[in-house]
Amino acid sequence: SQQGEEDPQALSIQEGENATMNCSYKTSINNLQWYRQNSGRGLVHLILIRSNEREKHSGRLRVTLDTSKKSSSLLITASRAADTASYFCATDYRDSNYQLIWGAGTKLIIKP
Amino acid sequence: NAGVTQTPKFQVLKTGQSMTLQCAQDMNHNSMYWYRQDPGMGLRLIYYSASEGTTDKGEVPNGYNVSRLNKREFSLRLESAAPSQTSVYFCASRGLALDEQYFGPGTRLTVT
Numbered sequence: 001s002q003q004g005e006e007d008p009q010a011l012s013i014q015e016g017e018n019a020t021m022n023c024s025y026k027t028s029i030n031n032l033q034w035y036r037q038n039s040g041r042g043l044v045h046l047i048l049i050r051s052n053e054r055e056k057h058s059g060r061l062r063v064t065l066d067t068s069k070k071s072s073s074l075l076i077t078a079s080r081a082a083d084t085a086s087y088f089c090a091t092d093y094r095d096s097n098y099q100l101i102w103g104a105g106t107k108l109i110i111k112p
Numbered sequence: 113n114a115g116v117t118q119t120p121k122f123q124v125l126k127t128g129q130s131m132t133l134q135c136a137q138d139m140n141h142n143s144m145y146w147y148r149q150d151p152g153m154g155l156r157l158i159y160y161s162a163s164e165g166t167t168d169k170g171e172v173p174n175g176y177n178v179s180r181l182n183k184r185e186f187s188l189r190l191e192s193a194a195p196s197q198t199s200v201y202f203c204a205s206r207g208l209a210l211d212e213q214y215f216g217p218g219t220r221l222t223v224t
Binding site for chain 2: 030033040042043044045048088090092098099100103104105
């Protein structure tokens with residue numbers, strides 16, 4: 001079963017606002033990854049944060065990791081209409097044997 | 113580089129028919145994966161192949177078989193399709209560093 005949990009399930013904001021989505025997980029990880037999926041298409045990798053990192057940036061994306069709370073957040077700043085998509089977290093667990101464990105995703109809608 | 117390619121893009125089957133979904137990657141990746149994604153949900157792992165010559169079951173393997181034909185190609189077979197297998201199927205690959213996964217565009221399968 002999916003072990004990553006994301007919230008909110010859906011988020012609708014105005015263009016230009018910031019969007020924050022969260023991911024929680026259950027056991028020790030090697031890394032945690034965020035992916036974007038545009039409607040009906042394959043997933044695209046956005047950013048990876050390792051278990052010994054606390055924060056990482058990539059352009060307008062900021063990811064934080066709190067291993068004590070077993071949670072991560074993805075912040076998209078200055079949102080654009082093109083950011084409308086579903087966002088998934090995936091965890092690489094220490095005993096995962098090559099697998100990633102996926103959350104159910106957050107559907108983000110940016111209103112013009 | 114084409115990345116990860118999948119064929120076909122769309123397929124409609126009748127209950128009981130069989131078919132094979134093809135996947136190929138040109139990134140010299142060791143690991144390859146087959147997922148299914150049902151509407152509004154995250155990815156569920158069907159089978160994976162950690163390296164050429166090995167395959168392992170994922171979370172939802174029943175009704176499917178796989179073949180890792182060579183390092184590039186990983187196929188998924190439905191021997192006797194059922195309506196419950198209506199879904200979008202994604203193939204992915206991952207390099208030796210076991211970081212991000214790269215996804216194909218997906219196959220949208222409908223079983224009537």
